[in-house]
Amino acid sequence: MNKRTLLATFLALVLTCSMCVPVFAATGARSIVIRGTKTVYVGDTIELDSEIYPGYVDVSDWNIVWKSSNSKVAKVLRKRNEDTLIRGKKKGTVTITVQISGTNIKDTYKIKVKKAKKSNKGVTSAKKKITSYKNSAKAIRADISKVKLAGTMPERRTQYMQFVGKIESIDRKLDRLGDTWESKFDFGKTTYKNYRTIERKIDAAENYLESVEDYLNQKFMYEFDD
Numbered sequence: 001m002n003k004r005t006l007l008a009t010f011l012a013l014v015l016t017c018s019m020c021v022p023v024f025a026a027t028g029a030r031s032i033v034i035r036g037t038k039t040v041y042v043g044d045t046i047e048l049d050s051e052i053y054p055g056y057v058d059v060s061d062w063n064i065v066w067k068s069s070n071s072k073v074a075k076v077l078r079k080r081n082e083d084t085l086i087r088g089k090k091k092g093t094v095t096i097t098v099q100i101s102g103t104n105i106k107d108t109y110k111i112k113v114k115k116a117k118k119s120n121k122g123v124t125s126a127k128k129k130i131t132s133y134k135n136s137a138k139a140i141r142a143d144i145s146k147v148k149l150a151g152t153m154p155e156r157r158t159q160y161m162q163f164v165g166k167i168e169s170i171d172r173k174l175d176r177l178g179d180t181w182e183s184k185f186d187f188g189k190t191t192y193k194n195y196r197t198i199e200r201k202i203d204a205a206e207n208y209l210e211s212v213e214d215y216l217n218q219k220f221m222y223e224f225d226d
Helices: 003-020 023-027 123-146 153-186 192-224
Strands: 031-035 039-041 045-053 064-068 074-076 083-088 092-100 106-114
Touching (some): 074 092, 123 153
Antiparallel strands (some): 092 106
């Protein structure tokens, strides 16, 4: 046997042996756990996440596979990823499984699909509250633009802190409203669609409030530099 043939045979043997090594040896993963809510309404969508232990192990998204025991009740929308989306199709219970491809490392998670609620109770009221909070933030910005800064540093600091207090008051109200709707969703009292609608409006109001705070800082810092 010449050297070239011997080398080819050796490489083929190495490749064959490497294919026999279990995937978990390469990944180092010992377990995988599903996290997320256990309720979804018909026509609605929820997100589930997976956590791999030990935490320092890196497993590619492609090797994390999700399945539903009955796709007619709840369908897996994202089949290969560290997280997935589950859509409720009809009333019932299903088992969602996540597994590291090529291994026996997996976890199961029961999901209850409930009949969709037709009521949007509280959504309109919450939207009105968020709008009123944003309007208050706009009023604060207008007051900042018109304020005549005091002549001394202590007096200016007092002016500044008065505006800060107003901004923080609105921020706390938005946080409380957000927590209320998050709890409603977690306990199955509203749909994911309603929750996301309110969450997006709160995010928009908070972003505007941050811009008001930036404007306040710019105004006072600029004047202090004179």
